[in-house]
Amino acid sequence: MENVTSTAAGAERLRLARVLGPAHVWALGVGIVLVGEYMGWNFSVGKGGMIAGLMACWVAGLLYTCVAMIDSEVTSTVAAAGGQYAQAKHIVGPLMAFNVGLFLVMAYTMLEAANAITVGFLLDTVAGMQGQAGLNQQPFIVLSIMFLAWLNYRGVLATLTFNLVITAIAFIAIIALFVSVQLGASAVPLDFSAITSDPLPYGWVGIVASLHFGLWYYLGIEGTCQAAEEVRSPARSLPYGTMAGIMTLLIAATMTWYICSGLIPWEYLGQAGTPLFDAARITGNTGLMVLLFVGTAFATLASANGCINDASRAWFSMSRDRYLPSWFGAVHPVYRTPYRAIVFLVPIALIFALGAPLDQVVTFSILSGLLGYTFMTFNMVMFRNKWPLDKIKRGYVHPFHPLPTIVLLILCSTAYFAVFLGYGTQLSAMMCFYIVASLWFHFRRYKFVRRGDQFTMPWPKPNGY
Amino acid sequence: MWNILEYAAWALSALFGLLMIADLVRIDTTYDNELLISSREGEIEATAERHEI
Numbered sequence: 001m002e003n004v005t006s007t008a009a010g011a012e013r014l015r016l017a018r019v020l021g022p023a024h025v026w027a028l029g030v031g032i033v034l035v036g037e038y039m040g041w042n043f044s045v046g047k048g049g050m051i052a053g054l055m056a057c058w059v060a061g062l063l064y065t066c067v068a069m070i071d072s073e074v075t076s077t078v079a080a081a082g083g084q085y086a087q088a089k090h091i092v093g094p095l096m097a098f099n100v101g102l103f104l105v106m107a108y109t110m111l112e113a114a115n116a117i118t119v120g121f122l123l124d125t126v127a128g129m130q131g132q133a134g135l136n137q138q139p140f141i142v143l144s145i146m147f148l149a150w151l152n153y154r155g156v157l158a159t160l161t162f163n164l165v166i167t168a169i170a171f172i173a174i175i176a177l178f179v180s181v182q183l184g185a186s187a188v189p190l191d192f193s194a195i196t197s198d199p200l201p202y203g204w205v206g207i208v209a210s211l212h213f214g215l216w217y218y219l220g221i222e223g224t225c226q227a228a229e230e231v232r233s234p235a236r237s238l239p240y241g242t243m244a245g246i247m248t249l250l251i252a253a254t255m256t257w258y259i260c261s262g263l264i265p266w267e268y269l270g271q272a273g274t275p276l277f278d279a280a281r282i283t284g285n286t287g288l289m290v291l292l293f294v295g296t297a298f299a300t301l302a303s304a305n306g307c308i309n310d311a312s313r314a315w316f317s318m319s320r321d322r323y324l325p326s327w328f329g330a331v332h333p334v335y336r337t338p339y340r341a342i343v344f345l346v347p348i349a350l351i352f353a354l355g356a357p358l359d360q361v362v363t364f365s366i367l368s369g370l371l372g373y374t375f376m377t378f379n380m381v382m383f384r385n386k387w388p389l390d391k392i393k394r395g396y397v398h399p400f401h402p403l404p405t406i407v408l409l410i411l412c413s414t415a416y417f418a419v420f421l422g423y424g425t426q427l428s429a430m431m432c433f434y435i436v437a438s439l440w441f442h443f444r445r446y447k448f449v450r451r452g453d454q455f456t457m458p459w460p461k462p463n464g465y
Numbered sequence: 466m467w468n469i470l471e472y473a474a475w476a477l478s479a480l481f482g483l484l485m486i487a488d489l490v491r492i493d494t495t496y497d498n499e500l501l502i503s504s505r506e507g508e509i510e511a512t513a514e515r516h517e518i
Contacts, residue, residue: 013503080506132467139474143481150481153488229506320504330501332492339492343485456506 016081017336019157020231025224025241027164028309030248031302032111032220034170037249037256038276038296039118040362044213046270047422048206050194050261053269055207056214057257059411061250064218066408067373068246069398070380072239075225076395077383078457079234081338082317083225083310084372084379089321090457091383094449096375098441099434101318103372104226108311109345110365111220113352115304116141117361121273122296141353148305149346152312155335156230163305166298171252173295177280178255180288181263187284190262198266205421212366212418217253219369220303221245222376226310235395243396308342308349315341321454323445363423367430370415377409386462 045053071084080086085104089097120137127135152159181190200206224242231237256276260269263279272278280292316338319328332339352361384401398404420427492501 012500013505014500015504082506086506127467130467135467136471139471139478142478143474146478146481150485153485317506320502320506326502327498329504330498331504333496333501334492339485339489343489346482346485453505 014331014333015336016229016331016338017156018230018232020160020227020237022231022237022240022244023164024157024160025227025231025237026244026248027160027167027302028227028306029221029224029242029245030171031163031167032108032223032306032310033218033245033249033303034167034252035115035118035299035303036216036219037174037252038170038299039274040216041213041253041256042260042269042272042275044210044216045261045266047202047213048210049198049201050192050266051199052202052207052210053214053261053266054257056210057217057253059211059414060214060217061253063215063373063408063411063415064221064249065246066404066411067222067376068242069404070376070408071222071225072242072396073394073398074376074380074383075228075242076235076239077392079228079231079238080317080456081226081229081313083228083314084222084375085314085317086228087379087383088375089454090459091379091386092375094323094446094454095438095442098318098323098445099438100372100375101314101323102434102437103368103375104314105311105345107365107368107372108220108223108307108314109349110352110361110368112145112304112307112311112349113356114358114361114365115300115307116144116349116353117358118300119144119297119304121358122277122293122300125274125277126293138354142350144301144304145308145346145349145353148301148308149342151305152308153332153335153337153339153342156227156309156337159305159309160227163302167302170295170299170302171248173291173298174252174255174276176291177276177283177288178259180285181259181283185283185285185288186263188263188282190259192262194266208414208418209421210418211415212422215366215369215415216362217256218246218249219366220306220310221249222369222372223306223310226313229313239396308345311345312338312341315345322449323441360426363419363426364430367419367423367427370412370419371430371434373408374412377405377412380405386464387459388463391463392459 044056074087075083078087078090085097085101088100120141123140124135124137224245225238228234228238260275260279263282269275274296277292277296280288316329318324319326328341328344330340381402
């Protein structure tokens with residue numbers, strides 16, 4: 001069987017397929033995130049006005065540039081499915097790894113649910129424009145999750161090639177809108193007068209509050225490293241795809257803010273469901289309107305698709321190490337995907353997509369992501385201390401260490417405060433959930449873990465051990 | 466038209482779900498579970514990437 005490798009001991013083992021290149025890594029990272037340009041980020045404008053929206057865009061951009069640099073260095077060395085979970089396991093310890101694995105599964109599953117809800121909302125909008133008010137969104141929400149789960153089940157190459165195509169179209173749609181408006185295709189001129197007439201409607205605290213939704217521009221770019229075990233050359237492809245991804249997003253985010261803030265009054269922009277699509281409608285150009293509708297739909301599907309890929313890899317990796325029941329750590333012998341993990345996470349995504357409000361789902365996703373970024377700060381410091389640059393080879397070495405780590409920690413702290421201002425109860429509930437889960441893992445689950453088997457990297461002993 | 470699309474969406478959802486479940490059952494009954502869960506994390510490192518200076 002060609003999908004099976006033989007080990008030195010003679011036993012046959014299945015493994016995930018190593019078929020991806022840097023473009024797929026880019027498609028995974030940007031695909032998950034680009035939906036944030038099409039929806040969600042604009043609530044930052046509602047929290048603090050136009051200037052606050054722009055500052056949130058760039059401050060969050062700085063936060064995620066630090067995330068991308070740090071992640072690129074560590075993941076180019078710890079090239080295993082599970083991404084940050086595998087990093088935590090090797091660098092910090094099992095309890096941290098269990099928590100990081102849960103952060104990943106929760107963040108991506110919630111984001112997948114949010115995307116499915118958005119597909120339903122988008123089709124409801126179109127049906128409303130055609131005179132069919134009150135569309136039943138549920139079948140379309142369910143279909144988007146089931147179709148993408150089936151695609152993921154069938155193989156990673158087809159899944160991420162599909163993502164590459166639809167993500168590229170969604171990105172080109174943003175550029176096309178920007179260029180068209182610059183060339184005068186819009187019936188309504190760009191208007192930035194609110195910057196001077198109403199610069200900070202809620203004062204400086206509005207800027208801090210807006211940071212919460214500014215994260216939405218880039219949330220999920222760290223998902224690139226979940227593909228580590230399926231790329232042909234992890235040490236090269238992962239940093240290349242991740243850094244290209246964050247550059248793409250910085251460009252797309254700034255263009256998005258510029259076009260939407262110039263075309264839509266900030267009071268309306270701060271509440272819009274699909275800001276880029278709304279901006280295209282305001283231009284009065286039918287071609288742009290169709291293009292941005294397609295871009296919104298594709299960005300949403302690409303994000304849900306990438307989230308299924310990443311959540312299943314994290315769940316699979318934890319199960320493979322017996323942090324969760326090992327039954328979920330199975331690889332499909334033909335498609336070479338973590339098929340049981342993919343199927344298991346489908347009903348969980350459906351429950352959140354059909355039963356929870358969008359803002360709650362988004363907030364839980366953001367909080368889980370933030371916890372993961374906070375972990376990255378001390379993970380990076382420990383990695384450099386235990387294995388300095390002259391001890392093991394990296395595929396990428398990020399510059400100015402420890403400055404990006406310090407900046408990331410400061411920005412994470414600010415973002416926690418911003419989330420607390422609007423969603424303090426959810427923040428507390430989420431922390432309680434992770435504490436209870438940690439107690440369960442420590443007292444009930446860790447005894448099943450094969451302790452010697454989980455540390456797989458052929459690294460020298462760390463400094464101090 | 467939208468009513469028909471709603472029914473079509475339900476039908477397609479059921480189809481994709483059934484395809485996955487049927488294949489999962491087929492694989493689980495055809496192959497030994499020890500083989501299916503035999504994947505190990507470090508095999509890429511052992512074969513392709515060496516972290517040595």
